[in-house]
Amino acid sequence: MVTLFSYCVAHDTGAAPNPFWGICTLVICKPAIRRKAGIGDWIVGTGSKTSPVGDMSGRVVYVMKVTEKLTMEEYDTFTQQYLPEKVPDWSSPDPRRRLGDSIYDFSCTPPRMRQSVHSGKDLEKNLKRDISGLNALLSNHFWYFGDKACKLPDNLQQIVIQGPSHRSNLNDSYVEKFLEWFFGLGLEPNRLYGRPQKELFKGSRICCECS
Helix, strand or coil: CCCEEEEECCCCCCCCCECCCCCEEECCCCHHHHHHCCCCCEEEEECCCCCCCCCCCCEEEEEEECCEEEEHHHHHHHHHHHCHHHCCCCCCCCHHHHCCCCCEECCCCCCEECCCCCCCCCHHHHHHHHHHCCEEEEECCEEECHHHCEECCHHHHHHCCCCCCEECHHHHHHHHHHHHHHHCCCCCCCEECCCCCCCCEECCEECCCCC
């Protein structure tokens, strides 16, 4: 049975989810979803009431169908071989490179955190939370809206949740309704329809924060 996971993207920065380079990935933050979600499941990130671009609650920030699930160690190897753009490069002028979510180097034990959006003052807390998710979720069938988040219809507002938790089994009766509504929009997949709601990199200023 297909599961629809929904949660609030508290800080839509482009790191979690990371919709760049043709594949949407969820690799840091949301450890419970990364442990539980499987191939074929759907993940819907909805907006926050306190988004920097205004109240985005009840709106869809991104949708992804999980098409591949790797352990975080496998993801580290995969990105270095096939998707190096997802490995954070802190010196790059391209903010997408600095937002890379392959932030753990598994060539050592325990894995080492690369310089990334999670290298701030809460490094140990972030490391423990990220690693506890065990897996990286990948999608080549996704839609990212960011600051152009689209409003859910009234009959689907029940899947919305604020705070750090998520919904899954409670969404069982909404899976078909959601997919019927969403596909009815006729939107082309694997596109970025908006920009991250919170830009971490403005000029030379660098922030370390994500959801």
